[in-house]
Amino acid sequence: xxxxxxxxxxxxxxxxxxxxxxxxxxxxxxxxxxxxxxxxxxxxxxxxxxxxxxxxxxxxxxxxxxxxxxxxxxxxxxxxxxxxxxxxxxxxxxxxxxxxxxxxxxxxxxxxxxxxxxxxxxxxxxxxxxxxxxxxxxxxxxxxxxxxxxxxxxxxxxxxxxxxxxxxxxx
Numbered sequence: 182x183x184x185x186x187x188x189x190x191x192x193x194x195x196x197x198x199x200x201x202x203x204x205x206x207x208x209x210x211x212x213x214x215x216x217x218x219x220x221x222x223x224x225x226x227x228x229x230x231x232x233x234x235x236x237x238x239x240x241x242x243x244x245x246x247x248x249x250x251x252x253x254x255x256x257x258x259x260x261x262x263x264x265x266x267x268x269x270x271x272x273x274x275x276x277x278x279x280x281x282x283x284x285x286x287x288x289x290x291x292x293x294x295x296x297x298x299x300x301x302x303x304x305x306x307x308x309x310x311x312x313x314x315x316x317x318x319x320x321x322x323x324x325x326x327x328x329x330x331x332x333x334x335x336x337x338x339x340x341x342x343x344x345x346x347x348x349x350x351x352x
Contacts, residue, residue, distance in 0.1 A: 188260030190273040192301075194252040196244030201229055202236040205258045219261035222288040224281050225254035249276035257285070261292065268293055271301045282307065305342045306350070314338070 196204050205216045216236065220226040228251055232238040244252040253276045260268060274282045286307075289298075300308050308314055309328040316324035316331060316338045324335030331338040332351065342351060 185263060186266045188263070188265040188268045190253075190256045190260045190268075190270050192271040192273075194244065194249075194256040196240050196242075196247070196252055196255060198240065198242040200234070200237045200239055201232075201255065204240050204255055205236075205262060207259050207262075209262070211262050215262050216258075219258040220254075222261055222285070222292055223254045223258040224277075224285045224288070225251070225258050228254075250278070250281065253277060254281075254285075264292070265296070267297045267299070269299045269301075272303065273300075274302065274304065274307050279306070303341075305345045309342075316341075 202213075202216055205211070205219060213236075217226065220229055229235055229238065240247065244255070247255070253273060257270070257273060274285070277285065300311065302308055305328075312327070314324075314326060314328060314331055315322055316335050318337050324331050324338050326334065328342075332342060
């Protein structure tokens with residue numbers, strides 16, 4: 182029951198030998214419509230539809246025959262199936278280009294509006310609109326707050342943000 186309430190995408194994505202559909206459903210009784218919807222939200226449907234077999238496309242053990250970004254999108258699709266109440270994304274957007282990440286975050290926003298979302302990331306652009314950001318340094322909390330507040334109150338966050346964002350983006 183607990184596992185059905187949590188959608189988890191680990192830092193190291195794991196795909197299994199089988200096809201795209203079985204990797205997204207992960208042995209659960211999931212409708213084809215739910216699989217397609219989660220693939221669309223995760224931005225995986227474009228590359229899936231480009232394959233000759235579509236959702237029947239073979240995935241090698243460990244996902245050796247797909248790119249890092251494709252693996253991440255399939256892992257995200259797996260976590261989205263069933264609309265869990267809690268989503269945990271552990272550095273799940275790092276292999277995505279910024280345009281794909283932006284589309285994914287927009288699609289996720291409406292789906293996760295009544296859910297708890299925990300994002301673990303090193304990309305400031307991924308979390309700058311979060312309700313609450315927790316900044317860690319060597320495993321210790323050094324700042325808690327919203328993006329703009331942390332820019333003023335947490336020197337470590339400011340250093341990270343200023344190294345990743347332009348001056349315009351910082352505001």
